[in-house]
Amino acid sequence: MSEIKIESPLVDQVEAVRGNSAPAKVGVRMTEHPFLGQIVLRGKSSDTAFTAACAGVLGCEVPTTPNTYAEGQGVVIAWMGPTEWLVLVDGESTPAWLSALRGALADVHAGVLDTSGGQTLISLEGPAALDVLAKGSTLDLHPRVAPTGFCTRSLLAKSAMFVRVVEAGQRFEIVVRRSFADYLWQWLVDAGGEYGLAIQPAESTLVLAGLQASAPPKTATGA
Amino acid sequence: MFQIDCPWCGPRDQQEFAYAGEAAIKRPENPASLSDAEWADYLFMRTNPRGRHHEQWRHVHGCGQFFDVVRDTVTYRIESVDVPGRPALGDAS
Numbered sequence: 001m002s003e004i005k006i007e008s009p010l011v012d013q014v015e016a017v018r019g020n021s022a023p024a025k026v027g028v029r030m031t032e033h034p035f036l037g038q039i040v041l042r043g044k045s046s047d048t049a050f051t052a053a054c055a056g057v058l059g060c061e062v063p064t065t066p067n068t069y070a071e072g073q074g075v076v077i078a079w080m081g082p083t084e085w086l087v088l089v090d091g092e093s094t095p096a097w098l099s100a101l102r103g104a105l106a107d108v109h110a111g112v113l114d115t116s117g118g119q120t121l122i123s124l125e126g127p128a129a130l131d132v133l134a135k136g137s138t139l140d141l142h143p144r145v146a147p148t149g150f151c152t153r154s155l156l157a158k159s160a161m162f163v164r165v166v167e168a169g170q171r172f173e174i175v176v177r178r179s180f181a182d183y184l185w186q187w188l189v190d191a192g193g194e195y196g197l198a199i200q201p202a203e204s205t206l207v208l209a210g211l212q213a214s215a216p217p218k219t220a221t222g223a
Numbered sequence: 224m225f226q227i228d229c230p231w232c233g234p235r236d237q238q239e240f241a242y243a244g245e246a247a248i249k250r251p252e253n254p255a256s257l258s259d260a261e262w263a264d265y266l267f268m269r270t271n272p273r274g275r276h277h278e279q280w281r282h283v284h285g286c287g288q289f290f291d292v293v294r295d296t297v298t299y300r301i302e303s304v305d306v307p308g309r310p311a312l313g314d315a316s
Contacts, residue, residue, distance in 0.1 A: 066231045066286065081286040082231060138236035152232060154239060155284050 008034035008202060009120050009181035016185055019201040027128030027195030030188060032202040033121040037094030038175065039087040040080075041101065042111035053104040057097075058087070069151045069164060071211045078151045078164060086162060086175070090206050091116070120181050122188065123207065125171040128195035133163070133172060135191045143168035149211050157187045166209045173207065228304045231286045243279040245269045246291045246307070273297060279307070 010016040016032045043050040045064045054062050059072035062085050069078035075097070076088040089097050094116055101112045124132060133141055136157035140146065151164040161184070162175040176184045189197065226234045251257055251265055270276070276296050281289045293302040 067233075081288060084287065138238065153285050153287075154235070160284055 006035060006117070008032065009178040010034070010185050010202070012182060013185050015189070015199045017202050020197070020199040022198035023196040025196040026126065026198045028124055028126040028132055028192045029198045029200060030192060031123050031125075031200040032185075033123060033173075033204060033207070034202055035091040035204045036116065036121055036206060037087075037089040037091050037097060037114075038116045038119055038121075039089070039094070039098060039101065040111070040113040040115050041077075041085040041087050042083055042113070043105070043108065044083055047109065049108045050105070050110050053108055053110075054101075057100045057104045067152045068149050069211075071208050074206065074208075076164070076206065076208065078162070080153060080162070088121070088206060091204055117178070119175050119177050121173055121175050122181075122185065123166070123171065123173045124188070124192075125167075126195075127170070128192070129172055130169050131195065132188065132192045136187065137161075139163070141165065141169070141172065148209055157184060157191075159184045159187075166207055171207075225299050225301070227280060227282075227292065227301065229282045229285060229288070230290050230304055230306050231288055232282060235282070235285060239282060239284040241281045241283040243281045243289060246277045246279045275302065 008017070010032050041054065041062070043054070045051060045062060051062060058075055058077055060070050060077065062077055063070045063079045066079055066082075069076055071077070074090060074093070078086045078088070080086050087097070094114065098112060098114055105112060130141055133139075133156065137154055139152065139154040141163070146165050146168065148165055148168045151162065153160065153162050155161065156163070156174065159176060159180040164173040164175075165171075166173055174184075189199075224237050226236060227240050228234045248265070251261070254262065257265070274295055274297060275293060277291065277293050279289055280292050281287070289307055291305045291307055294300070295302065
């Protein structure tokens with residue numbers, strides 16, 4: 001059997017793979033984080049068998065406060081909806097996480113879906129990151145509304161996105177569908193250009209904000 | 224354009240939402256006993272008020288949930304937002 005090669009959806013964007021020559025004044029740094037494990041977890045947070053099984057595998061409770069994420073050991077668990085979570089892990093450990101979750105949830109009404117190949121993650125960092133995102137989204141990501149620990153799905157430049165605030169007002173991660181990734185990357189390059197955009201070579205690493213998993217931050221909108 | 228206060232996510236721009244028809248449509252308890260006209264009325268006929276309208280929206284580019292909204296169709300002012308299952312307007316509550 002021939003080996004199947006994995007390719008990032010941004011493989012045609014040379015700068016996304018290799019980086020660019022950074023401008024003199026850098027307002028925003030952009031990096032793709034391809035090949036992460038992206039697992040969609042479905043279940044009822046009111047079902048204690050579900051939450052206990054998840055906590056056992058993930059090492060922390062699934063966040064039940066809307067628009068927040070929790071972090072365990074090498075794993076980010078983000079609230080996507082009342083019955084839906086996005087679990088981000090390192091790519092190489094994905095099969096192990098999947099089988100651990102499926103094993104623990106075998107007798108529970110729940111779903112574990114591997115969406116790693118269907119989407120990619122782009123991180124934006126720097127004093128102008130907020131301004132770049134504000135150009136394409138009606139979502140208010142100012143630290144007073146979206147503190148570290150905030151996450152949500154929304155729209156960016158007409159494309160559906162999932163955004164996670166890793167550091168309030170400074171560092172954001174965007175998960176975008178594979179088919180929109182090339183378009184959104186080009187849009188971000190264009191939108192970031194005026195602030196001084198440094199593109200760093202693609203890095204397949206998971207970034208943790210160092211949050212306490214047990215105490216998700218309160219969002220402005222509350223529970 | 225207006226903002227809708229999602230019961231889960233808080234106020235978001237209208238473009239994140241999709242309209243999902245009139246709310247509080249009750250399925251008849253015994254469909255077999257209905258006449259064709261009554262069944263068609265349940266399936267197809269909707270109110271089209273000038274003023275307060277009880278309707279469903281879905282936060283399609285957010286948490287994905289359906290919920291109920293009471294909105295004025297003239298002024299677009301949203302009177303209330305609620306999780307699904309609220310009694311129909313005019314019903315004794």
